[in-house]
Amino acid sequence: MTALNHSHIAAKQPERVVVGPPPVKIQVRGLNFFYGSNQALRNVDFDVITHAVTALIGPSGCGKTTFLRTMNRMNDQIPGARAVGTVLLDGTDIHGPDVDVTALRRRVGMVFQRSNPFPKTIYENVAFGLRIAGIRDHYVIDEAVENSLRLAALWDEVKDNLNGLALQLSGGQQQRLCIARALAVKPDVLLMDEPASALDPISTGKIEELIEDLKSRYTIVIVTHNMQQAARISEYTGFFYMGELIEYGPTVKIFTTPSEKRTEDYVTGRFG
Amino acid sequence: MSEGKSVAPHVPNMGPDWQQYSVRPGDRRRDLWMGRLISAIAFSAIAAIILIFLFIGREAAPVITSSEVHQEVTVAKMIVPLETRPGKPKMYLWQPVSETPKYSLPPLLLGSLKATLVAILFAAPFAIGAAIYSSEFAPPRIREMIKPVIEMLAGIPSVVMGFFALMVLASVLKDTFGWKFRLNATNAGIALGIAIIPVIYTVAEGALRAVPRQIREAAQALGATPWATARRVILPAAAPGIFAGVMLGLGRAIGETMIVLMASGNAAIWSPHLTDSIRTMSATIAAELAEVVNGSAHYHVLFFIGALLFLLTFLVNSLGELYVGRLRRRLTGVSG
Numbered sequence: 046m047t048a049l050n051h052s053h054i055a056a057k058q059p060e061r062v063v064v065g066p067p068p069v070k071i072q073v074r075g076l077n078f079f080y081g082s083n084q085a086l087r088n089v090d091f092d093v094i095t096h097a098v099t100a101l102i103g104p105s106g107c108g109k110t111t112f113l114r115t116m117n118r119m120n121d122q123i124p125g126a127r128a129v130g131t132v133l134l135d136g137t138d139i140h141g142p143d144v145d146v147t148a149l150r151r152r153v154g155m156v157f158q159r160s161n162p163f164p165k166t167i168y169e170n171v172a173f174g175l176r177i178a179g180i181r182d183h184y185v186i187d188e189a190v191e192n193s194l195r196l197a198a199l200w201d202e203v204k205d206n207l208n209g210l211a212l213q214l215s216g217g218q219q220q221r222l223c224i225a226r227a228l229a230v231k232p233d234v235l236l237m238d239e240p241a242s243a244l245d246p247i248s249t250g251k252i253e254e255l256i257e258d259l260k261s262r263y264t265i266v267i268v269t270h271n272m273q274q275a276a277r278i279s280e281y282t283g284f285f286y287m288g289e290l291i292e293y294g295p296t297v298k299i300f301t302t303p304s305e306k307r308t309e310d311y312v313t314g315r316f317g
Numbered sequence: 318m319s320e321g322k323s324v325a326p327h328v329p330n331m332g333p334d335w336q337q338y339s340v341r342p343g344d345r346r347r348d349l350w351m352g353r354l355i356s357a358i359a360f361s362a363i364a365a366i367i368l369i370f371l372f373i374g375r376e377a378a379p380v381i382t383s384s385e386v387h388q389e390v391t392v393a394k395m396i397v398p399l400e401t402r403p404g405k406p407k408m409y410l411w412q413p414v415s416e417t418p419k420y421s422l423p424p425l426l427l428g429s430l431k432a433t434l435v436a437i438l439f440a441a442p443f444a445i446g447a448a449i450y451s452s453e454f455a456p457p458r459i460r461e462m463i464k465p466v467i468e469m470l471a472g473i474p475s476v477v478m479g480f481f482a483l484m485v486l487a488s489v490l491k492d493t494f495g496w497k498f499r500l501n502a503t504n505a506g507i508a509l510g511i512a513i514i515p516v517i518y519t520v521a522e523g524a525l526r527a528v529p530r531q532i533r534e535a536a537q538a539l540g541a542t543p544w545a546t547a548r549r550v551i552l553p554a555a556a557p558g559i560f561a562g563v564m565l566g567l568g569r570a571i572g573e574t575m576i577v578l579m580a581s582g583n584a585a586i587w588s589p590h591l592t593d594s595i596r597t598m599s600a601t602i603a604a605e606l607a608e609v610v611n612g613s614a615h616y617h618v619l620f621f622i623g624a625l626l627f628l629l630t631f632l633v634n635s636l637g638e639l640y641v642g643r644l645r646r647r648l649t650g651v652s653g
Binding site: 154163173177227 | 457529531536540542545549553554648649
């Protein structure tokens with residue numbers, strides 16, 4: 046069907062045997078998003094599956110990052126931005142009047158494209174989410190910091206330097222620190238906006254391994270420009286183009302037998 | 318070169334002629350002269366400061382060196398309490414035109430410090446608070462309004478501010494708190510504080526706005542409320558810049574003259590109370606230099622005070638700079 050060799054994808058997928066419809070964590074229906082008069086998302090329907098990695102792909106400016114950021118309402122700050130449609134997190138409308146955006150963001154964590162540690166120590170970066178949640182007990186914080194750093198596969202590299210400055214870590218370490226920081230508040234969903242795009246291949250590999258490890262406990266949505274990465278790490282893939290969700294389905298299908306011509310052209314590198 | 322030198326293999330130039338990439342001689346000349354002109358401008362500014370400093374130093378030096386001046390005053394006499402009448406306790410006195418002139422510096426120094434202290438304590442919370450509001454909380458439209466309005470405060474001539482403090486503020490404060498003197502350290506300090514609010518505000522607001530958007534987003538994405546974001550992330554990250562703003566305000570307050578001249582009462586009293594009148598170093602120079610006999614001891618003492626003021630601001634700025642640098646390194650691990 047396509048010019049790519051997909052054997053490596055096929056070899057990785059069968060472990061996930063789906064019996065009945067997979068559980069949906071986030072259900073998006075008829076989502077339109079506007080920056081002023083500029084429409085960035087058109088009528089998107091999307092189901093984010095629980096405890097799986099969902100990749101969002103598509104050319105620059107196609108709306109995939111906007112879509113990601115509507116899921117924890119990070120777009121709220123942008124002047125003139127407006128979302129129309131429903132986004133249900135475990136059945137609750139996140140734009141509903143009784144949803145506190147702060148609580149939503151504690152539940153739906155985010156890792157950004159460019160690592161953005163605070164100008165504080167490594168320890169304080171990871172402890173931040175707990176401190177703002179009002180946790181004072183330093184045993185609890187110590188433990189959460191260690192666990193999160195272990196989860197993010199950074200503990201061994203920084204355990205002797207927890208009071209060192211975060212900004213002195215390497216780029217890859219900073220990004221893993223940001224992941225640890227997001228994990229420390231025990232989120233339910235983890236949104237990742239091209240978390241490895243600014244990293245070298247070795248650091249990228251570590252982040253991908255990490256995502257692999259995390260998906261048994263977290264629902265992960267990841268935006269990526271890297272086709273191979275989407276194919277390697279995700280179970281489901283959505284292809285966005287010009288603000289529309291062109292195709293969404295199991296990653297194997299999107300990369301081997303897409304039903305849309307535009308998807309096929311994109312994943313085979315014919316455009317974008 | 319040594320003997321075993323390797324000979325570069327001859328590669329024939331197959332590319333285009335170098336000529337078409339060359340810089341025109343006119344451009345090169347212009348570059349050279351513009352560079353020189355700009356350096357000259359920069360060094361003139363530095364030279365002006367050095368010359369002013371030398372001039373003040375030259376006029377102040379006789380206080381230390383000239384025996385003629387020493388008949389009337391010495392540095393030692395300026396810093397110890399003086400005998401007034403037999404039997405009365407010694408005290409600090411600034412009476413430069415009395416029969417035996419007295420030039421005690423401590424009350425003037427204390428006056429300057431008291432006014433500056435009140436000014437900073439008054440201005441810093443307002444200025445920093447306003448900066449936090451306009452950079453973190455205000456809707457864009459209100460921010461666009463607040464910033465120019467506060468910065469307009471800087472455009473109020475200090476003589477107008479002094480007049481306001483002299484006529485209005487002093488009475489209000491006296492009536493409110495029942496103080497003995499209308500014109501005192503607090504009155505002058507508050508007026509001074511109003512004058513330096515825009516200085517601190519502008520620098521602090523700039524520092525807060527300069528905190529990268531990514532850091533703000535990181536905090537928000539972790540579920541930080543606007544206040545938590547401001548207090549735990551933005552403020553610490555902007556601390557060096559905010560501190561620099563306070564230092565700038567401090568430097569401005571120490572040297573500010575017209576407001577304190579009008580609103581402080583100008584009495585050189587050695588007193589710890591902020592409700593007593595004060596006489597600052599700057600106001601003393603402004604009030605007396607125009608009347609003084611050129612070359613007299615009094616004249617040289619005034620310049621000596623000027624030199625002191627200069628050193629004081631220089632010290633404040635240097636310490637501020639040092640501290641800001643340390644703070645910045647502590648936050649990021651890199652200087653600059």
